[in-house]
Amino acid sequence: MNTWKNLALVSLKIAIVCLVGCTNKPTDQQLEVWLKEASDRNAEILAKKAKNIQQSEWKLVIQGQTLTGKTETLNWSQLQDLATVNINTVDANNIVNPNKVFTFTGISVKSLIQEFAVNQEVKEVTFVCYDAYQVTIKIEDLLNYPIILAIAKDGQPIPRSEGGPIYLIFPYSQHPEIQKKYDDEMWAFYVTHVIFGTEKAKVSIGTSDLQLANLDQLPQVTIKEKVAYGVKWPSDQVELHGVRIQDVLSLAGITLKPKQSVFVSGKPEIYQKHSAEQSLPFDIIQKCNVILATRWGQEKQPIPASLGGPITLAVSNKCPAEVKEFKWVTFVQGLTVK
Ligand SMILES: Nc1nc2c(c(=O)[nH]1)N[C@H]1C(S)=C(S)[C@@H](COP(=O)(O)O)O[C@H]1N2
Ligand SMILES: [Mo]
Numbered sequence: 057m058n059t060w061k062n063l064a065l066v067s068l069k070i071a072i073v074c075l076v077g078c079t080n081k082p083t084d085q086q087l088e089v090w091l092k093e094a095s096d097r098n099a100e101i102l103a104k105k106a107k108n109i110q111q112s113e114w115k116l117v118i119q120g121q122t123l124t125g126k127t128e129t130l131n132w133s134q135l136q137d138l139a140t141v142n143i144n145t146v147d148a149n150n151i152v153n154p155n156k157v158f159t160f161t162g163i164s165v166k167s168l169i170q171e172f173a174v175n176q177e178v179k180e181v182t183f184v185c186y187d188a189y190q191v192t193i194k195i196e197d198l199l200n201y202p203i204i205l206a207i208a209k210d211g212q213p214i215p216r217s218e219g220g221p222i223y224l225i226f227p228y229s230q231h232p233e234i235q236k237k238y239d240d241e242m243w244a245f246y247v248t249h250v251i252f253g254t255e256k257a258k259v260s261i262g263t264s265d266l267q268l269a270n271l272d273q274l275p276q277v278t279i280k281e282k283v284a285y286g287v288k289w290p291s292d293q294v295e296l297h298g299v300r301i302q303d304v305l306s307l308a309g310i311t312l313k314p315k316q317s318v319f320v321s322g323k324p325e326i327y328q329k330h331s332a333e334q335s336l337p338f339d340i341i342q343k344c345n346v347i348l349a350t351r352w353g354q355e356k357q358p359i360p361a362s363l364g365g366p367i368t369l370a371v372s373n374k375c376p377a378e379v380k381e382f383k384w385v386t387f388v389q390g391l392t393v394k
Pocket of ligand 1: 149185186187189240241242243244245246
């Protein structure tokens with residue numbers, strides 16, 4: 057869920073309520089309703105966006121600890137060839153017909169692991185979606201259960217409104233015990249990336265590629281934040297350690313000028329668009345800590361893919377209001393100055 061957007065919508069609605077009568081604070085129930093409305097609206101917008109991409113142009117990108125050490129990309133016809141597994145199960149996200157069993161046809165994640173992953177090293181696999189939603193599954197469950205990337209439902213392509221064209225599904229009907237481990241939130245819509253373990257850190261800026269060792273030479277900054285996106289971070293504040301955007305730019309030989317801004321791109325498709333709301337203006341970057349986080353917690357552990365790592369954008373709560381709700385970009389790949 058795009059919590060930041062929902063929060064923005066909810067606060068807008070609170071503001072409207074306040075105009076009408078400011079003493080009447082909305083009840084928790086009312087807030088829930090608004091949150092749900094905002095969430096539904098958001099899903100609608102995303103589904104509309106995803107619809108512009110034809111199913112036949114959809115690709116599945118495989119990264120992380122791959123056998124070749126490189127990115128593997130499967131195009132639609134390759135995916136169709138690999139989609140040999142049928143799973144009969146209820147659809148966890150079918151609210152209208154929760155007991156209806158469908159036949160999903162798709163690609164066994166186990167077969168992807170066997171074909172592309174460095175088996176001994178990979179402990180978990182992270183699935184990244186078009187809308188930056190992500191889920192992570194333990195390797196043993198992927199090897200023991202027929203969890204598939206479905207591309208058809210009852211013999212038909214899966215519409216965007218039902219999670220297609222690639223929908224991560226679990227064999228709930230065949231193996232009911234798996235439902236306890238992986239609830240309906242784990243059924244990921246519009247999957248675009250499969251990541252074995254965690255990738256090596258790398259940020260591109262212009263013609264430079266910076267690795268973790270390069271970033272580690274820069275002054276290290278720690279901020280303490282409640283992580284602003286909905287992956288499985290602790291719900292309390294956590295320490296995030298990393299480097300300031302402006303230092304990263306100067307390491308790449310770039311001095312940011314007033315009126316310029318920095319666009320931070322991340323792996324999920326929605327971070328690829330150069331939209332204004334995802335650009336950080338010069339004065340903000342000067343004023344407060346906007347960092348590329350590379351480690352977290354008191355032990356300064358690397359940030360795993362399950363938390364959006366190895367590099368995620370983090371914004372200090374001391375930043376001005378307009379960027380505090382700036383969406384924290386997961387799986388940061390590059391910086392562009394505009
Ligand atoms: N790509 C993607 N998949 C997703 C989500 C999402 O926001 N994006 N939401 C998850 C959650 S939290 C639930 S409960 C179910 C249903 O989400 P919906 O209520 O937004 O349809 O889908 C899951 N899969
Ligand atoms: Mo949910």
